Amino acid sequence: xxxxxxxxxxxxxxxxxxxxxxxxxGYSFTSYWIGWVRQMPGKGLECMGIIYPGDSDTRYSPSxxxxxxxxxxxxxxxxxLQWSSLKASDTAMxxxxxxxxxxxxxxxxxxxxxxxxxxxxx
Amino acid sequence: QSVLTQPxxxxxxxxxxVTISCTGSSSNIGADYDVHWYQQLxxxxxxxxxxGNRNRPSGVPDRFSGSKSGTSASLAITGLQAEDEAxxxxxxxxxxxxxxxxxxxxxxxxxx
Numbered sequence: 258x259x260x261x262x263x264x265x266x267x268x269x270x271x272x273x274x275x276x277x278x279x280x281x282x283g284y285s286f287t288s289y290w291i292g293w294v295r296q297m298p299g300k301g302l303e304c305m306g307i308i309y310p311g312d313s314d315t316r317y318s319p320s321x322x323x324x325x326x327x328x329x330x331x332x333x334x335x336x337x338l339q340w341s342s343l344k345a346s347d348t349a350m351x352x353x354x355x356x357x358x359x360x361x362x363x364x365x366x367x368x369x370x371x372x373x374x375x376x377x378x379x
Numbered sequence: 380q381s382v383l384t385q386p387x388x389x390x391x392x393x394x395x396x397v398t399i400s401c402t403g404s405s406s407n408i409g410a411d412y413d414v415h416w417y418q419q420l421x422x423x424x425x426x427x428x429x430x431g432n433r434n435r436p437s438g439v440p441d442r443f444s445g446s447k448s449g450t451s452a453s454l455a456i457t458g459l460q461a462e463d464e465a466x467x468x469x470x471x472x473x474x475x476x477x478x479x480x481x482x483x484x485x486x487x488x489x490x491x
Contacts (some may be wrong), residue, residue, distance in 0.1 A: 369426060
């Protein structure tokens with residue numbers, strides 16, 4: 258069974274750094290793109306970017322380029338989403354997702370993590 | 380900055396049929412990129428409902444169906460049930476945004 262298990266909720270202050278994680282199991286972690294999706298309170302879904310753990314090829318959505326860093330450690334089947342200086346507007350639920358195998362432009366997000374709630378408040 | 384537009388809400392009585400539209404443009408749906416649909420039940424993570432415009436993953440009831448035409452796609456729910464009350468999102472690929480995956484604005488389905 259494919260599973261994506263994310264790290265727990267975080268409460269941080271503005272300006273602090275943060276790294277949240279997503280551990281994949283039940284499949285070949287290096288063979289599937291992993292993405293991160295943001296959902297702000299009461300709002301819709303936004304794709305932040307994706308990474309291919311096999312070679313660390315990373316692609317960011319324009320709105321998130323330079324705002325976050327996506328990385329992966331294939332030795333422990335774990336992907337990461339990182340901020341160097343959090344803002345109150347980063348308060349949101351963050352989901353990691355597995356991108357289906359096959360045509361890069363046509364595949365859905367076929368598995369979702371349980372979500373990590375990040376709260377940034379002074 | 381959703382580039383796929385959905386109605387904010389739709390509603391129907393149990394047993395009825397409802398449809399949700401997803402309107403895009405020539406750089407996403409109209410460029411022949413596939414459309415996928417996700418269901419987000421209250422307080423839970425989204426799950427894949429329809430992929431490749433019209434295909435259902437294992438375990439998804441056949442009362443959910445998808446279609447695509449031109450620059451739009453649709454999700455239909457027939458025989459609406461109380462447990463279908465949720466938020467629904469379409470998703471595709473957009474070639475004009477540095478190659479980004481984009482979601483629709485989301486639709487809340489209410490079962491009356």
